[in-house]
Amino acid sequence: MIGKATGTVKAETFAHFLDRLEDVPWQEWLKVGIAIAVGLAIHLVVFWILRRFARRTETPVDQSFVRRLSRPSRVLLPLLAVLFVLPGVVVLSESAMLRHIVSLLLILSMAWLVIALVRASADLINSHYDTTVPDNYTARRMHTQINVISRVLVVLIVIIGIGLALMTFPRVRELGTSLLASAGIAGIIVGFAARPVLENIIAGVQLALTQPINIDDVVIVDGEWGRIEEITTTYVVVRIWDDRRLICPFTKFISESFQNWTRRTADILGTVFIYADYSVPFAAVREELQRIVEQHPKWDKRVCLLQVTDATESAVQMRALVSASSASRAWDLRVDVREKLIEYLQREHPQALPQTRVQMTDHHPDHGGSDARSQ
Helix, strand or coil: CHHHHHHHHHHCCHHHHHHHHHCCCHHHHHHHHHHHHHHHHHHHHHHHHHHHHHHHHCCHHHHHHHHHHHHHHHHHHHHHHHHHHHHHCHHHHCCHHHHHHHHHHHHHHHHHHHHHHHHHHHHHHHCCCCCCCCCCHHHHHHHHHHHHHHHHHHHHHHHHHHHHHHHCCHHHHHHHHHHHHCHHHHHHHHHHHCHHHHHHHHHHHHHHHHCCCCCCCEEEECCEEEEEEEECCCEEEEEECCCCEEEEEHHHHHHCCCEECCCCCCCEEEEEEEEECCCCCHHHHHHHHHHHHHCCCCCCCCCEEEEEEEECCCCEEEEEEEEECCHHHHHHHHHHHHHHHHHHHHHHCHHHCCCCCEEEEECCCCCCCEEEEEC
């Protein structure tokens, strides 16, 4: 059918095609209408059964699978029915332009169906990996790979489908043959023109294979703390902590450095810095830190440590290390630990809060000098 259409469509003008349609008897139009009705009826029955089955399973993925396949099938099945009865419709079967139109619609609907299959398969695979569990590294890794690969496949299917549709036109075919003769020059020109797009697509494939980031990873990009919310075909959406969205091209994560707090596991250490006077009782503060985290629901019982990490001329720096099962839980744990440690120092050891000492010396000529020290 496609071969015949491409060979003879050039000879039939659009005006001639319209004249031919006016000469078609109503009996032949009736056959085409019945074929379309039969195709729609088959679609209705088949997907009515599939929807009932999907509702019984009570799985959202099954319903998504049926919904995605329903739309392209609603176009494809009537087209196949028309293609089946077209040889028996004498006047219409002789129209090269009509055969060409049916072929084009068939190619595009098939591409649409394949895209729906790719997306439905991605939903099905992703459904087996739950990203809501505390240790969700494997699930996030699989979601990232499947989403990126499915989007790349969709782009390739669209390009192939449009290419096949265009190649059904004889003039486009002749143009393609002439371009093949100068493929080197054309390839260089197209390569330079499409370099940013191709770079991002290649970077997307590299991102899916090497996986420096995954869906729901906690990252710091350009000084902004956020989570990887979406990975598209050419860019990454980072949801900042205040609900802003940072849009980054793939090449940014391939060619530039960034922080990934959940690269391998969701477990993370939280750091709290406290500044105090030299008189602070370190042992008592360690005991208080242990008491605070043991009563906190977001501590995962792995790490609780207090260290003196610096000492300046006016204060000492204490660093509390606490662990949590995820970055968001670690953030909440850190702010609570910081608040409760400060309250503890204010309540139990106010003299251990940071202080500034000033020494003043007053030399009086009558008394031979005296020192006054204030704190």
